[in-house]
Amino acid sequence: MQILLNGINAGLDYAFVAIWDWGAAGIGAGTAIAEWAALGFGLILVRGGLGTHAGLFDRAKLTALFNANRDIMIRTLALLLTFAWFVNSGARQGTAALAGNQVLLQFIAVSAFVLDAFAFVAEKEAGxxxxxxxxxxxxxxxxxxxxIALVCGAGFSLVFWIAGGAVIEGFIADPAAREAALAYLPWCAAVPVIGVAAWQLDGLFLGTTQGPAVRNAALLATSAYLVSDMLLAPAFANAGVWAAFLLSYVYRAGALAIYWPRLMQRMGTNAAPG
Structure with a gap:
């Protein structure tokens, strides 16, 4: 399906843009047609099995599925609000701080992509x-x-601490932005280690389909983060912005950990670590 989707998309984009000169509208049309074609192909592939799985359309199960997706969406929106607020709070500290923070966020993104792999494994095994x-x-x-995630997180923190300065020097041309990024690199380097607990617990509760726990924890953590930033940023400038951001990971882990005993109780297991 993916080969079909990408092949049709590439072919139509070339025809609509390079040959017929439709511009951006051609790219949009090619993408839309490719998506619908892939959907049709997918329905053809599964049509033989749909009739033998009436349970797929069980109302109670579908309701549970939609409720789980609703909770995950709310959780995701809460996390997006955290990052958006962090960027906005940094912008209030000046353009240099904003630019420096944005570069440091890329460091965090790289580590999160890798460390999320362990959360995905935890999610699968927990499920x-x-x-x-x-x-x-x-x-x-x-x-x-x-x-393993903690060891890798510590490795990322060490690499950021040792080599992050050289990367910043090579990527940021503006002296003020470079100075800001270098000044707050230690805060950034702490994220991979501090964030491990939040990412792992997120995987645990997503894998065990504990939607309300994931949703409520995200809302609680985001609310606590917003309050922290409102208190710390005015008092400590960009250092306060980063302190509140680091605390957001602590809040996420703490809020999720509250639900651990309840999860173990549902499984009829002692909540003490194994």
């Missing part, structure tokens, strides 16, 4: 263990993936 009501397996999976 399997939850389905089997195997608390021992769940705790073992969380312990192993979290230990």
């Amino acid at each position: 399997a263990a939850y389905g089997a009501r195997d608390g021992v397996r769940l705790k073992r999976a969380m312990r192993v993936t979290s230990e």
Whole structure:
């Protein structure tokens, strides 16, 4: 399906733009046609199995699915608000701080992409263990993936601390922005280590389909972060902006950890670490 989608998209984009000179409208049309073609092909592939799986359209199960997606969407919006607020708060400290913060955010993005892999493994293993009501397996999976993630997070922090300055020197031409990024690099370097608990617990509760817990924790953590930034940023300028941002990861981990005993209780397992 992906090959079909990309092939049609590329072919139509070339025809509409390079041959018929439709410009941006041609790119949009090519993409839309390719998406619908892929959808049609996908329906053809699954048509034989739809009739034998009436449970797919079970109202209660569909409601549960939509509720889970609603909770995840709210959680995602809360996290997006955190990052948007961080950028906006940095902008209030001046253009140099804003530019420096944006570069440092790219460091965090790179580490998050890698460390999210361990959260995905935790999510998968937690889901399997939850389905089997195997608390021992769940705790073992969380312990192993979290230990590896913590080591990798510490590695990222060390690399940022040692080599981050050279990267900043090479990528930022403006002296003021470069100075701002270098000044707050230590704050950025702390994120991979501090964020591990939040990312791992996120994977745990997503994998066990604990939508309300994920939603409520995200809302609580974001609210606490906003209050922290409102208090710290005016008092400590960009250092306060970063302090509040680091606290947001602590809030996320703490808010999710509140639901750990309840999850273990549902599985009939002691909440103590395995």
